[in-house]
Amino acid sequence: MDFKDFLQDLSSLEVISKDNQKIAIKLKDVPLQYANALRRVCLNGVPVFAIDTVDIIENTSVLPDEGLAHRLGLIPLKTDLARFNEPSKCECQSESGCSNCKVMLVLDSGDSDVTRSVLSNELSSEDDSVKPTSDKIPIVQLAPGQRIKVECYARLGRGTEHAKWNAATISTLTETEKGDERVLTVESTGALNPEQIIISGVNEVGNRLGEFKEMISQIEE
Numbered sequence: 001m002d003f004k005d006f007l008q009d010l011s012s013l014e015v016i017s018k019d020n021q022k023i024a025i026k027l028k029d030v031p032l033q034y035a036n037a038l039r040r041v042c043l044n045g046v047p048v049f050a051i052d053t054v055d056i057i058e059n060t061s062v063l064p065d066e067g068l069a070h071r072l073g074l075i076p077l078k079t080d081l082a083r084f085n086e087p088s089k090c091e092c093q094s095e096s097g098c099s100n101c102k103v104m105l106v107l108d109s110g111d112s113d114v115t116r117s118v119l120s121n122e123l124s125s126e127d128d129s130v131k132p133t134s135d136k137i138p139i140v141q142l143a144p145g146q147r148i149k150v151e152c153y154a155r156l157g158r159g160t161e162h163a164k165w166n167a168a169t170i171s172t173l174t175e176t177e178k179g180d181e182r183v184l185t186v187e188s189t190g191a192l193n194p195e196q197i198i199i200s201g202v203n204e205v206g207n208r209l210g211e212f213k214e215m216i217s218q219i220e221e
């Protein structure tokens, strides 16, 4: 079976269970190689937002600048795939990006008289649709008098480039008693809803196979 047939016939995907974080779908009559390609793409082939570059304006915490930037990068961000472009596919084609491919988030802890934790809810985004999936992710602990002030730039990326862009935390394929049926379970980081990951994953596998076919036909010519 061609993956295209599989795409046209989404009835071969049956949702067994779903909630806000996790979805399980039954794949019927889908060859193992396609099912496994879909599993991998759901894990690291669907674009999501993550902080990519950080301008450190002030950092008097005990955490070095690199450590701070790394932690900021790992915060999962809500992603609206319909609104934003991946930088490589954006019309602006500029290194600095535009409002369709880049979002700025700023954080200024201010000064404090007591020791306190800076949490993800202190990041304020210029775009309401791109913000941390949780308010309670610790970023750094500040002692009295210490302060961080940063400007972060988030963009769409894929987990194949860096794990901070993984769309899913878990993506597994399990066999069932029936030989022609497998169960794909995907748990989202929260950036996308689990259904979106599956739909984008299906499109992505279709696109990649299309590109591959094109390459092969060029070689043949």
Ligand SMILES: [Zn+2]
Residues within 6 Å of the ligand: 085, 087, 090, 091, 092, 093, 094, 097, 098, 099, 100, 101, 102
């Ligand atoms: Zn752009």
